[in-house]
Amino acid sequence: MPALDDSVITKDEVEREDTAAVGAGLDVLEEPDRIREPWWRRLGSSIVPPILALGVVLVIWEIVYLLGVKPEVMLPSPTAVWDELLRLLEGGQAWETIWTSLSRGLIGFAMAIVIAVPIGLAIARFSWLRASFGPLLSGLQSMPSVAWVPLAILWFQISPAMIYMVVLLGAVPSIANGLTAGIDQVPPLYSRVGHVLGLGWWGQTRHVLLPAALPGFLAGLRQGWAFSWRSLMAAELIVTSSKLGFGLGQLMNQGRDLSDAPLLYAGLILIFVVGVGVELILFRPLERAILDARGLSTKKR
């Protein structure tokens, strides 16, 4: 503290001379550390455990197979399924089949987002809509997608439109609910700030609520993708027709019809890998980027 001698007082100087220096010192001392884990350790901690788990599953499978608990037509050996997978992939058939299903899933998912966002936004922002249609929408989430298939066939016969209807009915409620939940979790303080800054209804929606709800919305999107993929597989497994092309569901049907157990198991594995792959390639990096930018990474030290 500077001495309170007369010369200082009469100058009517508000600012102490060292304020800038003290403030700058505090800034340095209080700067949150920005040390990040090296990439190889992050990769190691997130990739190694699942691979180990996969190994355990394969070992158990092999043991059960060797014990002969089930006949080979029901439970083939892991190596037989692996060979079948290689055959499908090398012949190029698998890629075409995967793409038929995946493209449908992604297109359906994209349509679901376009439809679900206005619905979720409207329900979150208008209390009377929430009171009336809110419970209906959450209720729809618990509908098994397979249940929609007969209705979809009745409406659209056997056509891609029928598949998309099933996918949409599966995914739209999750995505809309995710957005509504995300908006509900926005701290009220943010809206007060928006109000003080002079933001109107649209300004609040565009600059405060939507960006603030993004993490919750992303959770809804992930669930929406899971529902899209499940609904798509349900539709493909139930309806087999040349009009629908040859997707993963049809591949599995073929395995069942030919009593080809390795083919059936290979189909299951492909469905699993595609579902998880989209999650890993699309959603993980997106979530990481959003949470990192906000300093919300859940990573524990």
Next chain:
Amino acid sequence: MTTLVGESDLVYYEDDPRVVPLLPEEDHSGEAAVIIDGVSKVFTGRRGKVAALDNISLSVAPGEFVCLLGASGCGKSTLLNLISKLDYPTTGTVTTKGNPALMFQEAALFPWLTAGQNIGLALKYAGVPKKQSKARIEELLDLVRLSGHSDRRIHELSGGQRQRVALARALGQNSDVLLMDEPFAALDAITRDVMHDELTRVWKATGNSIVFVTHNVREAVRLGQRVVLLSSRPGRVVGEWKVNIKGPRTIEHPEVGALAAEITLRLREEIASHARP
């Protein structure tokens, strides 16, 4: 107070060459920045009606720094909500010059934007053209001594830095009145001390009217030109002190301590009167 020197359509503040606020030259004399006239606020709760504010009249002159002081339940925050039009009085009127800016105890910066973008949003809604926005952001960050921090994410800033960005955002609204709701209550003592110096400097530089709400008596005396004491349940104006302390008015200043002691005595009387017999 600082001398204002008019030049073309801008006002420059003689003693701070670093600052060029974008204030149009206007004659504020005689015209109060905030007029609170006979304001009462009644909330209807589960246990019936509760009067939060009772017949409060108060006016803040242009460029004046007023501290509102009171214990819990004095309706300080309610009063600020009324001034900032987040809420409406039950009776009476609140008149302000333009839309007041408001700062909270939390910095309340948007974490999906950078420090600069947070200020930019305020500028956008204050009608600052996009072309001038970038320069103005730098100017405001410079004013709160955060030059070059425009691209920082909020979580990369310390508590004091966040409050300074929040201050810059509030100033970016270019309003004549700045309302502050215990903005430094969550900071540690040393950071708060620095923030007091910085706020005084920024206030002198910009010439805003400031209404500063706090429950910290020394803080009120340290900052305000006038300290207004509110009673609790309901909030009424029970005392008013002009602060005439010359020189660097630090929190340790003996005159600050003396006046704070006097006000504290009055505040304790007021709080004691609420004890159940």
